[in-house]
Structure formats: C-alpha cells, structure tokens
Amino acid sequence: MGGGFCFTDRATREREEQGLAPAAARSAATRGRAVDEPEDRLRTAFERDRDRILHAKAFRRLKHKTQVFLNPDGDHFVTRLTHTLQVTQVARAIARALGLNETLAEAIALGHDVGHSPFGHIGEDAFDPYVPGGWHHAAQGVRIVEVLEHLNLTWEVRDGIRAHSWKITPPPATREGECVRYADRIAYLSHDALDAVRAGVLRVPDLPARACELFGEPGSAMVGAMVDAVVAGSLADGGAVVMADEPLAAMDELRTFMFRRVYLSETAAGQKQLAVDVIRRLVDHHLAAPGLIPASYRDTEADVVTQVVDYVSGMTDRYALATHDRLFGDDAAARMAPLLRRE
Numbered sequence: 001m002g003g004g005f006c007f008t009d010r011a012t013r014e015r016e017e018q019g020l021a022p023a024a025a026r027s028a029a030t031r032g033r034a035v036d037e038p039e040d041r042l043r044t045a046f047e048r049d050r051d052r053i054l055h056a057k058a059f060r061r062l063k064h065k066t067q068v069f070l071n072p073d074g075d076h077f078v079t080r081l082t083h084t085l086q087v088t089q090v091a092r093a094i095a096r097a098l099g100l101n102e103t104l105a106e107a108i109a110l111g112h113d114v115g116h117s118p119f120g121h122i123g124e125d126a127f128d129p130y131v132p133g134g135w136h137h138a139a140q141g142v143r144i145v146e147v148l149e150h151l152n153l154t155w156e157v158r159d160g161i162r163a164h165s166w167k168i169t170p171p172p173a174t175r176e177g178e179c180v181r182y183a184d185r186i187a188y189l190s191h192d193a194l195d196a197v198r199a200g201v202l203r204v205p206d207l208p209a210r211a212c213e214l215f216g217e218p219g220s221a222m223v224g225a226m227v228d229a230v231v232a233g234s235l236a237d238g239g240a241v242v243m244a245d246e247p248l249a250a251m252d253e254l255r256t257f258m259f260r261r262v263y264l265s266e267t268a269a270g271q272k273q274l275a276v277d278v279i280r281r282l283v284d285h286h287l288a289a290p291g292l293i294p295a296s297y298r299d300t301e302a303d304v305v306t307q308v309v310d311y312v313s314g315m316t317d318r319y320a321l322a323t324h325d326r327l328f329g330d331d332a333a334a335r336m337a338p339l340l341r342r343e
Helices: 010-019 045-054 057-064 080-097 102-111 120-130 137-148 155-162 175-199 209-215 220-237 245-263 266-288 304-313 317-328
Strands: none
Touching (some): 045 102, 045 155, 080 102, 080 175, 102 175, 120 266, 137 155, 175 220, 209 245, 220 245, 266 304, 266 317
C-alpha cells in the first residue's frame, strides 16, 4: 500500500466475487482448462481468458469481416469487430445488473464470433457441403481457441462461445453465457436496423410498430430498452436470463421483419450467391493444392478438408476476394457491389 493506490491481486478479486449473486459463476470454481497451468499472480482465470482472446489473431481479423452489408463504403457501418464490441458492452451491462460475473460475460462476448466466415452469415452456408452435419461459426470458434490458436481457455468461456447462438443445443451452462445470447441478438437487431435505415434499405416507419413502441428507434434507445427488458424479465423469473413474454414477442417480430426485409432480401440473395461461389471456388482450389495453405494456419493432424475449411473460413472479406481474383483472374471484388453508397 502506498500513495493513492491499493494493490489488488487475483486472490483479492476472487474474494470479491463471493459478493455476486448465487447464480453467478466464480473464477475460483472454474471447471478448469484442458491443460493445467499455474495461476496468474494478478488476474483471475476469466480475466486471463479475456486478455488472450483480445490478443488472438482471429479477433483482429474481425475488423475486416462483414456483419450484414458487404464491403460498405461508409465508415460508420457495423463490422464483425464493432458488433463484437457492442455485444460485449450489452452483455456486461446485463451481467452487472443481475449480479453475475461481468468478466466471464465479457470474455465470452469478445470470443463469440471469432469463428465467423468471410461475408458474414451470407458466406456461412458455403461450407455446408464440405462438413458433415453442416458448418457453424460457433463450432469453428471453439476449434480456433482450442486447436488453431491454442488459447487454452477455461471450460466456461469455451462453453459460452459454443452455445452463444440460439440454434445451438444444449444452451450455455452459465447465466453469463445466457447474457451473451441476449446481448448478441440485441446488438445485431438494433444496429443492423440502424445500418439499413442509413443505407436507405428501410425507413423507421417501416419497422414493426410494437417493437418501436416498446423499444424506441434503432440505436442506443432500442439497445437500452431491450437491456432493461432482459433485466426485468430475469429478476421476475429468478432462474434464468430471460425477457418477459411481451417484449420477447416484440423482439421476435422485429427479427422476423429484419430477415424478410434485409437479411433475405433480393439484393442480399444476389450477394449471397456471389459470396458462396467465391468461397467454394477457394475451397475446391485449395483441396486440389493444399500446399498453398500457410503453415502458420494449419492443423497438420486434421484431414485435408478440415485444413482447407479452417483456412478459407478464417479469411477476411477482402483477403478472400483478393485471393479469389488473383487465382482465377476474375473481378469478384468489383461484381460484389456494396449495398451502401451513402452515409
């Protein structure tokens, strides 16, 4: 102790976690890592996981991966990285309000999309023919942190990455993982709607009336109202992180609307086919010439198909387009005209 500081080490912060809600996960009670390692002097297990994800190559690549709009011209449209940061803020807000482990929620949120393909969900379907049972970015995210980058994260963080998508069963084992599920949906619905309005694809009056009445307009007002709805619903339920029935129905209505008008629109469908063609040509080319895969991003113990899918799914949008056009003498980058031409 000296001056205006108070030294707090890992043990101190682990003791502080005892004041969290009964449902919260405690770093001192983690199920552990795949490979045991000495504890850090300063950081809890979940704090170390958060830091490892932030320094991972897969995390850095998110800045050049699509959220919804492919290769947008404007500076203010959401990318996979800015989406991840938004999810992290929302997940932390929910976790803190419910007395849960904010650091665990933060770590899961930062890692939830590291396995995403180029071209966002548009490109995700391109890998299905190569992967028995289909390809999903959540499973790829777990593979990245476990195998390709050897981050040796705790079980709780890996479980949260595995099950952050509502499609995945079983659901997350921790309440912090449930926070990230809601945070992901809150972030993408509110900011994707805002981007669609900015792009001229939608007008605010087009949005479902009940969603606007309960949550306000897309952006910070909608995010705040949805967070409040999750906190209120969870406190009332007492057993899980949930929304009450009425706001949940409104959020589901907004999601259905966004799929119809934005995610599955005719313009998006045209971009999807081009994105799928680019990805599958890259996969087929590297299956025929696996020696082209860089040694730094190659699991030599995996079969060739897995190695190729690892490599191509890890590409950023611009790297995938540049590699495609260099290999095939095509100009897919020019043909993949962005939806957005104005701020």
